[in-house]
Amino acid sequence: MTDYDVTAANEDLREARLHYYETYAFPLFSHIDLRVADAEAVRPFYDSLMALFGTEPTTPRVVRYGYTRRYGSIRADFFNIFEDPDARPTATRIAFAAPSVAFVDEVADVVRRNGGKNIEGPQYFEQHHPTFYATFFEDPLGNRFEVCHHRMDR
Numbered sequence: 150m151t152d153y154d155v156t157a158a159n160e161d162l163r164e165a166r167l168h169y170y171e172t173y174a175f176p177l178f179s180h181i182d183l184r185v186a187d188a189e190a191v192r193p194f195y196d197s198l199m200a201l202f203g204t205e206p207t208t209p210r211v212v213r214y215g216y217t218r219r220y221g222s223i224r225a226d227f228f229n230i231f232e233d234p235d236a237r238p239t240a241t242r243i244a245f246a247a248p249s250v251a252f253v254d255e256v257a258d259v260v261r262r263n264g265g266k267n268i269e270g271p272q273y274f275e276q277h278h279p280t281f282y283a284t285f286f287e288d289p290l291g292n293r294f295e296v297c298h299h300r301m302d303r
Contacts (some may be wrong), residue, residue, distance in 0.1 A: 162168040180227035181243060183292065184236035190215040191230070191288050197263045199228060201256055202245065238291035250282045256296040257284040264289040 152259035187189055188252035190213065207227060215229035247253045250271075257271045270284040277283075 158233065180229060181226075182212070182229045182231055184231045184233040185290055185292065186232070186234055186236045188232035189232050191290055194260075194263045194265065194288050195228075197259050198256070199209075201252070202226075202232075204228070208225060238287070238293065240293070242285070242293040242295055242302060244283075244295045244297055247282075247296050250298055253282055253284055253296050253298050257286075260284065260286045266291065 153234065157167065195216070198218040202218065204218050204226070205219040207215035207217045209215070212229040215227060217224045217228075229266045247256065253271045257268065260268060266287040267282065270288045271282065274281045274283055278299050279295060280300040282299065283295050285295045286294075287293050
């Protein structure tokens, strides 16, 4: 795993970021609960993917397993896996933000090595935005994701 200094990525946006966090003191999302038919079958995939985002395992209570990030003593950005034998992939896609193009490249490599399917990219998708660099993929069960890096100030 590569360590990324997210404070250095797009350093010229530091002031805008500070203003954003002063305006929005809490995240847009609290957590994502993903239902899968076979949680253990996809665990190696998610363990490898979520490690890139600097997560740590959550304390399982009602979830099968999950991941969170720690901001000092605060845990946030929960991504939880629930097992439901009736769960089926849908057309819904979860998109994770990346701090850099290099991070997107690393994610694509980890996805390939851990059973990801229908991988597109990594590449620029200028039809979305001139600076939109992403990889689109499915987990081994067919749930859809993307990891993207883009500059929305341009």
